[in-house]
Amino acid sequence: MSNDVFVITEHMDGKFSDVSFEMVGKAKELTSAWGGQAVAVVVGGGAASNIFASDATIHVDDAALSQFNPEAYGKVIEALVKEKSPRLVMFGWTAMGMDIAAWLSARTGKPCVAYARDLCIENNALIVNSQVYGGKMIAEVAPEGDMVIVACLAGSFAVEAGQGSTAATQIASPVALVGLKTKFVEAIKPAGGDVDITAQAKLVSIGRGIGSKDNVELAEELAQKLGATVSSSRPVVDAGWLPRTRQVGKSGLKVKPKLYLMLGISGAPEHLEGMKSAELIIAVNTDKKAPIFNVAHYGATADLFEVAEAMLELL
Amino acid sequence: MNIVVAIKHIPSIADDLPVKGNNVDFDSVDFVLNEFDEQSIEQAVLVKEAVGGTVTVVGVDVIGELDNVLHLALAKGADKAVKITGDDPAADSHQQAKWLAEAIKGLSPNIVFAGVQASNDLDGQIGPMIAAYLDMPYIGGVSSVEVSDHTATVNKEFAGGFGAKYSVSLPMVVGVQAASKPPRYAPISKVRQVAQMATIEKVAPSGGVSSGLSFKKMAPPVVTGHAEMIGGSSKEVAAKIVELLKSKGLA
Missing domain, CATH: 3.40.50.620 (HUPs)
Structure with missing residues (x-):
């Protein structure tokens, strides 16, 4: 040793x-x-x-x-x-x-x-x-x-x-690399055609708290009013509610927007890896102990739907 | 095709995690299926639908409540369910992987699926360990799987949308990040029906390993910074956020 x-x-x-x-x-x-x-x-x-x-x-x-x-x-x-x-x-x-x-x-x-x-x-x-x-x-x-x-x-x-x-x-190689069962076939490049979230100044980012695909529309409306783009944490993409091009985090993209408005994202380490350098982070989550509140600049323990709808009325 | 899914029943992180001694107080928390296992079960059923075979879901019954999870897996398309009567909520990944590997060996699997990670994988994930114990190749972070003859073609995700396609001679262990399609929904009526009909095979745990980790402390993170919290009703919160954005020229 x-x-x-x-x-x-x-x-x-x-x-x-x-x-x-x-x-x-x-x-x-x-x-x-x-x-x-x-x-x-x-x-x-x-x-x-x-x-x-x-x-x-x-x-x-x-x-x-x-x-x-x-x-x-x-x-x-x-x-x-x-x-x-x-x-x-x-x-x-x-x-x-x-x-x-x-x-x-x-x-x-x-x-x-x-x-x-x-x-x-x-x-x-x-x-x-x-x-x-x-x-x-x-x-x-x-x-x-x-x-x-x-x-x-x-x-x-x-x-x-x-x-x-x-x-x-x-x-x-210190070991003979023969008879491998795993073969590399080809590299996969990021899918094009969608908006590039790494280039956006403002992101409205949604997490598991958004609840269903139908509710994504509310985030889209809010983003539109703010001149922002909708991004998300991994579970939203895994559920098929948004394309993978919108995913922020370890297995997604790293973003550094001027505004990162988070609705229903708890802030798992994998997500933080992708957004913690954003200039202004505002998080709305019902769980007052969500880890995101240790990272966000501003936070509110509130219902994201009520907050988003009220914001729409004011914008 | 013998398709096996190894699952983990883990403490829910939706609520607070109370501490007892140097670990989580397992008696005071709800246990749920690891979220990546939902993807892994779906991927297994998709492979079965594509090439035929049987899907067997195997898990360690750490708190004696695994039946509910297994019934849900059966309602979603799994054919057989096996529970290892571990009955130890503190069983770590090494221990569970060893028990799972011993149980899976007897199923002569062609392909084994596991969730790519779990939030309680302090000592690493069960997928790569099962692969090591069974001497099979492993690829994790997988988001699509196609099987033909004795080969699986899998897409592995790296960061930022980059990835790689691999072709692997079976048997292998796949760590699932996301199934090729979002997990299907099983109506509660179907789960209830399955619960009445299903037989869950019980297996005694076999083989012991230690993770070699001794716990010194388990505690919520020491907070060095905290968000400035905006109080009030949802309308008041909204008004304050809008005001803040306007003051910074962001709305």
Whole structure:
């Protein structure tokens, strides 16, 4: 066992995600206390990997890794951590990290903490804060054993602390990537043809509280009066009430409008990832303890339909 | 085609979550089906409708009230329901995944569906763990699935509308983000009818694992900032929001 911290970085179309840099910065903070190395792990080609502030960067490349493939990437990361025995392996709680972190935990028998938003060391032991139950609770846990896997929420740490110019060591895959059952077929690009919500100055955003497809019309009317566009949280899109092009959040789009008026959105961490930088956030929700009220600038515990109708009369 | 859906019965986050000791006070909260499992059940039924087969829904009965959830799944098109008599509301994802994997093994599945995540997945999601325990490939964040012969073609979502299409040799485990179509509605009369007719198979939990996490504390987040709350009736709230927007040149 070493005291190293491995950060499993992620990139797409040649660009690393912010959470990769965030985790490298955090890893450096942890290893300065532990005495190990903060190691950035880059899997797959097509991205310049000498851009981290890590103590070392390992870049694994192979033809089978040219596109994200959970099976191939999982095998590589498993072989790597088994060989190098880091004390901590950090993933992003992202579309990529979510496919591998818990899988690796079950494969290796090492503990995993998901939804992680902070890590610290107390008496030489790792303590992880995890934002569970839709952001309503913070669990503080101490993972046992000689290797711990965490999956970190994007936006938890500073990006800048992980940016640097450490040269990467290129290595071949530590495991033969033959006989894979998973094959990458093609990339899917965002559907065009709809309004681009990332380019709008004002958004009226609706959540589960809107209740039904018929009620979306009320939000449309309000948006029209305000010169705004209707966007939403994920459940509204999953229910088929709005197209996926309108979805704000982790699996949707990141927006930064001048106005983000939220009707019936509780503010789960996944949604906050997509809108917390909006200039003015106003939230209307019936649940006075909804996490969104910790993030919004203005809030009201009220019935969204009554408020929206009353606003329509005044506008 | 043997289609299996692994579900999770979890504390509802619609209400406050009281704390007892270092964890949620499970006796004082309502349990609901994980919302992503509704999508996962729908996707499983859509696959059955496309290629034939049977859909078996399996879950750990953590508080002894899983029957209601299983009846709803049957009313929506599942064919068989299995409950693992875990009876431990604190059973973590590792433990549930292990029990589920042991139960699913006996069903000789061609494809296993699970919700991509649950709000209580402190130690990770059951989908990738079931895949690891059963030595099957896993892809999560999936929003459409087509099955032909021994292959599944799935679309996985990344952020911002980007995604990727994969083709996977079955068997596999799929973590469902959203079904290809919105989940169907099952009228309460049908659920009641199913509840009277249905047989739910009971399975004893088999296999033990530990997540290796010890709880130090569970508490609502410490609030560092809070919205300025606008009080009054809905009309007063509306008037104040409109006034605020006008003062900032936003209305």
